[in-house]
Amino acid sequence: MPELPEVETVKRSLASVLDGQTIERIERRDVSPAKAPDGQFYGSPADIEQFVVGASITGFRRRAKVLIIDLSSDYSLIIHLKMSGQLVVVEPDGKRVGGGHPTKSLVQELPDKTSRTIFYFESGQRLFYNDQRKFGWIKLVPTPEVEHNKLITKLGPEPFDDDFTAEYLAERLSRRTIAIKTALLDQKMIGGIGNIYADEALNLAGIDPTRESKSLTTAEIEKLVATIPAVMNRSIELGGTSFSDYVDGLGQFGKYFDEARVYGRANEPCLECGGPISKIMLGGRGTHYCKNCQH
């Protein structure tokens, strides 16, 4: 589910209510399958007891699609929501802090069967880490080690970084034969792009997603370097993309989907030419584009 704009939205919403709050207790649930750690939380019970319980939250950070919660114990929680992860704050009375939405996924009381870990705060509020498909994870690491952690160091520059330039991207694409769409999803090349925004940015740039990476012209690469942060910024403004059950930390839906140009719009008319949006499989991912407008 969450790509950079969704994780950024979750980060901001959680920070607005949980910054400075003290964790009173942790509950790790749903221990199946046996090989996954309790609650998908990688950390020994002793370490969690010592460095998480009783600690307060000193800040929230994001790197690409990874959320980092810093604690007063000088330890940090590194969290990846992968496809179906949610972090949702609930009031003592069980209501979402932001009120949430009256939809199927939110009518249900928490915890539900997807709730893997619950953080109880002294305020009485609770933070639910829900993950239907169980691909996501939480890891406990010393704060000084976060930036040296392999999960973080392997990530390429983010779309908003100063070092995300046309020169950088041209160099990285210059000898690659993989489709440009596949290249954009490579987190080592650029950190934070996922399936939705790869399709959207390529549409805005007028580039066919199946093109060989090394075939892109300088002008096309310059367009991409502009459209990628543009589409991400617009999505952050709208609170990310929800097309089924993504919600932010307050249970709010993102509205970018209403503005999506190609993603999820197979067979619908292209906003530019009116022709049908195509959907193909590329590198195992559903890929949406306009054959008239993207070359």
Place this chain on the structure above:
DNA sequence: CGCTCGGCCTGTGCGC
């Protein structure tokens, strides 16, 4: 080294 594909999980929606 580069590339493609299957696997990890659970659920939903579609075609038959």
Place this chain on the structure above:
DNA sequence: TGCGCACAGGCCGAGC
């Protein structure tokens, strides 16, 4: 109405 298959926001590792 029921059944089985394809696909879903991500990423890793095996195998060529």
